[in-house]
Amino acid sequence: MRELNMVKAINDALDVMLARDPDVLVFGEDVGYFGGVFRATEGLQAKHGIRRCFDTPIAEGGIIATAIGMGAQGLRPVPEIQFADYILPAFDQLVSEAARLRYRSGGEFWAPITVRSPYGGGIFGGQTHSQSPEAIFAHITGLKTVIPSTPYDAKGLLIAAIECDDPVIYLEPKRLYNGPFDGHHDREIGTWAGHPAAQVPEGHYTVPLGKAAVVRPGDAVTVLAYGTMVHVALAAVDETGIDAEVIDLRSIVPLDIETIVASANKTGRCVIVHEASRFGGFGGELSSLIQERCFYGLETAIERVAGWDTPYPHAFEWDYFPGPARIAAALRRVMENT
Amino acid sequence: MRDLPFDLIRVLDDEGQAVGPWDPRLSPDLMRRGLRAMLRTRVFDDRLFRAHRQGKTSFYMKSTGEEAIGAAQALVLERQDMCFPTYRAMSWLHARDYPLIDMVNQIFSNASDPLHGRQLPILFSARDYGFYSLSGNLGTRYGHAVGWAMASAYRQSDSLALAYCGEGSTAEGDFHESLTFAAVYQAPVILCVTNNQWAISSFAGLAGTQDTTFAARAIGYGLPGLRVDGNDFLAVAAATQWAAERARANKGATLIELFTYRATGHSTSDDPTRYRPRDEAEHWPLGDPIERLRQHLVRIGEWDAQRHDDLIAQLDAEVRAAVREGEAIGTLGRSKPPLSEMFEGVFAEPDWRLIEQRREAGA
Structure with missing residues (x-):
């Protein structure tokens, strides 16, 4: 056991899998020699060789098409899309090919690929380095969508994703790479040092896809979050003193419906939090699922706290970002309603 | 090699003689297998097109006029090579003797449809026949x-990949990204453009x-480009062997334009007389x-009218059966x-949604 930040935990997962399985290949823009713009693949080419970890042309559709072909042949490619904002040129490959290959071929071919991509805001990246596109992938049947919130989970979920025979979109909250950002951008930003979930075991272990984590048990209200917003929600809960149950979904497909329903039935109140803009966001699906399954257990309307329905703005980053104050206000509202 | 994209590689001349430096000197047996595969494709297409008109299925597409391409390539490549087809490369499956009944069942989407x-x-x-999963979107495979091909090279295997793209789909970004990747990684792949004019x-x-030509697209990527008479079985075979030899010798990818003609409508939903001369x-x-391969085989004394008629009758009986x-x-x-098949195969294992929905649908 040693302490790692999230980007080093991801690097460790790739290192473990490259060493363990000769079918695993890691590639993407600036991924090989340079080690990735966020250093997630640092040292992997030097250690495992250029055939295992390599640079690609700047063509996201080509990267994913190549990965699908390799995966269909029997390899386990782990392509990186440098920012989730740049994944859209590959959208056709993910939707029309990776997600449907197994289904349409009667099980003759499938695409066991894991597409890693840094996502989310809080880094002053503007429109092209900040977006949260998870809901558009969740809508595509045949894809799995995984989002870690700690170094421990990042490693275990990534290994589980690589070993999974389905295509996985693995979104890395880049704001969390170096520390558990709680949304207080105006305060000193902490690192992962001393955080219990920064204790990362050496070697191989997995965190199963589709299993949420109750990161703070409570009885008053259920808070559903993933990625960066888990830490922001925890800060808001702390500051309000409300006995909230905070659930880190960890993967939105597959979704741990049992944990969600059990908690919503227990508390009768729900706040759903995500960075992505609200309309058509994954919060809408969560809200419907809870309403369908827990209606008679609910005490009040479900609240969504999300990014505004605008493009991701540069100067207004902290007005857009659903920070602790907005979550705290939502928590107080659902507690006041009876 | 710089001139090849602007030339037209041909072997069979107008009298059915095999001439010139590209003659692949195929055995009469292989040529007869090619003729059989092309005829099987045409007979099958005619019969199933009619089945569509009789309301037995929703859709059909014929390969008429383009049968030499898949047939020649399926026969000169190895069993373990993988073809990434378009919907007009059906002669590949016929050349590799894919069971007719499996095709019919798929076309009828019936209880025995291999694709459920x-x-x-x-x-x-048809993985076992070197035929990758087809889909209706263009250029994406x-x-x-x-x-x-890169995976095959990574595994140090000799097998290669062959892909088809229609000439229209070369305008898609997929085409250009694929050529870039093929060139950058020297992938053992044969990239074909079936230019059927429409x-x-x-x-x-x-x-x-x-x-310019579609074969000349190769020049900008630093790849060899061949422009081939796609209606000449021997020329297609020769160009494919040439590209395969390069690929297996680690010399990388080749772009082949197969110059041919779509002698039929796009699909059962198309009426080509609306946009091109009826007798084009x-x-x-x-x-x-x-007809060109038949003429050649007759000319070299390896085929005759009786055997030709008998073969058509036999294939027709097989297809009818x-x-x-x-x-x-x-x-x-x-x-x-x-x-229940509607809910299978979405993932390796269904998640709770699919299990619940299967129950809800009464499956």
Whole structure:
């Protein structure tokens, strides 16, 4: 056991899998020699060789098409899309090919690929380095969508994703790479040092896809979050003193419906939090699922706290970002309603 | 090699003689197998097109006029090589003796459909026959072939990949990204453009080749480009062998433009007389691929009119028998796989949504 930040935990997962399985290949823009713009693949080419970890042309559709072909042949490619904002040129490959290959071929071919991509805001990246596109992938049947919130989970979920025979979109909250950002951008930003979930075991272990984590048990209200917003929600809960149950979904497909329903039935109140803009966001699906399954257990309307329905703005980053104050206000509202 | 993209590689001349430096010197037996595969494709297409008109299925597409391509390539490549087809490369499956009954059942989407009723007619998948999963979107599997070839090279295997793309689809980004990746990684892949002159109603020039050729696209990527008479079985075979030899010798990818003619409508939903002369096919200067190979085999004393007629009769009987067998299982709407198949194969294992929905749908 040693302490790692999230980007080093991801690097460790790739290192473990490259060493363990000769079918695993890691590639993407600036991924090989340079080690990735966020250093997630640092040292992997030097250690495992250029055939295992390599640079690609700047063509996201080509990267994913190549990965699908390799995966269909029997390899386990782990392509990186440098920012989730740049994944859209590959959208056709993910939707029309990776997600449907197994289904349409009667099980003759499938695409066991894991597409890693840094996502989310809080880094002053503007429109092209900040977006949260998870809901558009969740809508595509045949894809799995995984989002870690700690170094421990990042490693275990990534290994589980690589070993999974389905295509996985693995979104890395880049704001969390170096520390558990709680949304207080105006305060000193902490690192992962001393955080219990920064204790990362050496070697191989997995965190199963589709299993949420109750990161703070409570009885008053259920808070559903993933990625960066888990830490922001925890800060808001702390500051309000409300006995909230905070659930880190960890993967939105597959979704741990049992944990969600059990908690919503227990508390009768729900706040759903995500960075992505609200309309058509994954919060809408969560809200419907809870309403369908827990209606008679609910005490009040479900609240969504999300990014505004605008493009991701540069100067207004902290007005857009659903920070602790907005979550705290939502928590107080659902507690006041009876 | 710089001139090849602007030339036209031909072996069979207008009198049916094999001439010139590209003559692959195929055995008469292999040529007869090629002739059989092309005829099987045409007989099958005619019969199943009629089945569509009789309401037995929703959709059909013929390969008429383009049969030499898949047939020659399937026969000169190795069993373990993988082809990434388009919907007009069906002669590949016929050349590799894919069971007619499996094709018919897929086209009828009946209870014995090998793709479990999930895919549009003729968008087959046949891994054991070197035929990758087809789909109705264009150009998207071109890059899969490059990835497959890279994986094959990574495993230090001798097998290669061959991909088809229509000339119209070369305008898609997929085509250009695939050529870039193929060149950068020297992938053992043969990238084919079947230029059949028509993308539904759009002529080939609309894909940007009024003043150049599709084979010449290769030049900008640093790849060799061959422009081949796609109605000449021997020329297709020769160019494919040339590209395969390069790929297996680690010399990388080749782009091959197969110059041919779509002698039929785009699909059962198309009426080509709306946009091109009714008799255009009869004036196509490169002839019919079946007739040209037949003429050659007769000329070298390896075939005759009687054997030709007998072969057609035999193939017709085989196709009729397969259609009857498929009809006995059921045509579209009269028979289908169990409803549970709708929910299978979305993931390796269904998640709770699919399990709940299967129950909700009564499957």
